Amino acid sequence: MTVAIIKTKAEQALATDFASRRSRLPGTAANAKMRSEAMAAFERAGLPHRRVEAWKYTDLRAALKEISPFAAGEVSDLSEADLQLALGAFASIAADRLVFVNGHYVPALSTSAPQINLFTLGEVLGSGGTLAPLSTDEAMVSLNGALVTDGAIIDIAAGATLTKPILVIAAATGAKPSLTALRHMIKLGAGAAATVIEVHVALDGALASQSNSVLEISTGDKARLTHFLIGLEGPAATHIQTIAATIGADATLNSFQLTVGTGLARNQAFVRFAGERSKLDISGLMLARGREHIDTTLVIDHAVPHCESRELFKTVLDDTARAVFQGKVIVRPDAQKTDGKQMAKALMLSEACEFDSKPELEIYADDVVCGHGATVAExxxxxxxxxxxxxxxxxxxxxxxxxxxxxxxxxxxxxxxxxxxxxxxxxxxxxxxxx
Amino acid sequence: MLEIKNLHAKIAENGTEILKGITLTVPKGEVHAIMGPNGSGKSTLAYVLAGRSDYEVTSGDILWNGESILELSPDERAAAGVFLAFQYPMEIPGVSTMTFLRTSVNATRKKRGQKEYSTPEFMKIARAAALHLGVKDDMLKRALNVGFSGGEKKRMEVLQMALLEPTLCVLDETDSGLDIDAIKIVSEGANKLRGPDKAMLVITHYQRLLNYITPDKVHVLAHGRIHKTGGKELALELEKTGYAEFTGKAA
Known part of the structure; x- marks a missing residue:
């Protein structure tokens, strides 16, 4: 028996848009084929909705009534002054800056980054390179695979320690909002150390921007990455981001995520410990008021022994805002001596706001210390x-x-x-x- | 002068009446002690003086320097010179003690029409006052009252009292949970704040504290009313006889 899936207006718009404008997306025939496959995978699943357990509290099918045309090579006009204004305090930090406007790298707004081997995904695809799809059953990652235009490929050589942070900016601008799909990669060689700050902003006129980005992180043995994810796109914006990280042995990954006043945000991270004695800290703040909705979903996979994970998320909610924290910690049978702690705390400033917290511990090893907690208070x-x-x-x-x-x-x-x-x-x- | 006139107060949430007609006058320059058994309403009286909204005054009045303070918010009362040293000072994680003290003192000075202190000015003043009370520099940097011992918390209360320059000091069971050395330090701090334009109300269950802070008068509170008033010798008498006389009376 075949079940006819009724597409929502947004899903139909995506399918139509992809069919008519897919030729404008960068890449070779091999890439085009991968995009088609990714789009097919997305269409089979559709936008994630409340019956998909991982999206129970963030029903994109219901929330995304309209979807903007995807970004595909359109030139965007953004002045340095406007960018500075949108960046606020981030404009003045000493960092190497990579700027993506409406899904495309803009060299004129970026600084040279002599400390790293920097490529952009646009360059790679434009020069005949291919992009391996991420193996995942996440519909939004499939959609990113179909529509991806560009991204930073930050490859840090073994043993290198960056003296300045790298600031990766995704800015949305222009009169018509668009759907952008960036895919960044951060790769640290063995013993390398770096700070990467990702800032998402929207300028006036692009307030209803939609972004669906993917970040892959891979830290080599003894490497140390400090990552920031700052979401400042505003109350009309939709921000979906998936982080897929793999941590080598004796390595450290710290990720701090600040989402402030975003209309609809979902930050999901899938982190896998691939080497022993490594440490992970994913923490952050979710601040929402009005009708804003912020979702942080984490899946931490302790696949090897002797690793430590820490998660601390604090949420402040006002008006009818809603926040979601889902934290899953998997401890595989071999992952003895795992030390995992998770805490989600929400402060409610109004009677009508809502906080949904779902901790999940899946522990298959017997010699571990794992704990979670959640509080909601006025x-x-x-x-x-x-x-x-x-x-x-x-x-x-x-x-x-x-x-x-x-x-x-x-x-x-x-x-x-x-x-x-x-x-x-x-x-x-x-x-x-x-x- | 503090004048409490036929004060009735109940718990706002459930309507239980705790204060059932308290009348009491503390002239400037005097220290009065309020003693009484557990549950007599001592702490409620302290909270009502400071303006805690969990209690509702149903009748009567509280006058400070001739004016009713009942309509004033807790921060306005603080500006008017009222200070309550808490029996159980709150722990405020994430707020450094020094930042808290500066905010508190400057907000109060502003409302009193005095010039606010600059940060360096204030740090000098706070450090000097802290030194007198044996409050270590390290405590000023830590989050307010978080991880402080009972004695440290009480010293912090007296430090706040010294910095805010109140004219009406209410000490709620300041001796509870303290050893003799801590009681001495805290009492010395409080005694320094005695003065001709200041009134002090010392609330205590035991007579012990009054060895160090000598009261001009002692009032016995039981069942929400003042049952007896006397000189400092009344405290010693109570130490011998206990509160049975008063708890029995209204039962």
Missing amino acids: IDPAMMFYLRSRGIPEDQARAMLIESFVGEALDKIDDEGLRELLSGIARDWLSKGHA
């Missing part, structure tokens, strides 16, 4: 009274308590300058709500 009236009895006015006392709540997550950031920068973004967001 501002503690006893703490408020204490601060106010010391002369601190209500608004200020409230701001202090919210800041103290988010501070625990921000403390995960080792670099003082970056910690202060991200704290500033959080403070700005907080002060907008209850000025």
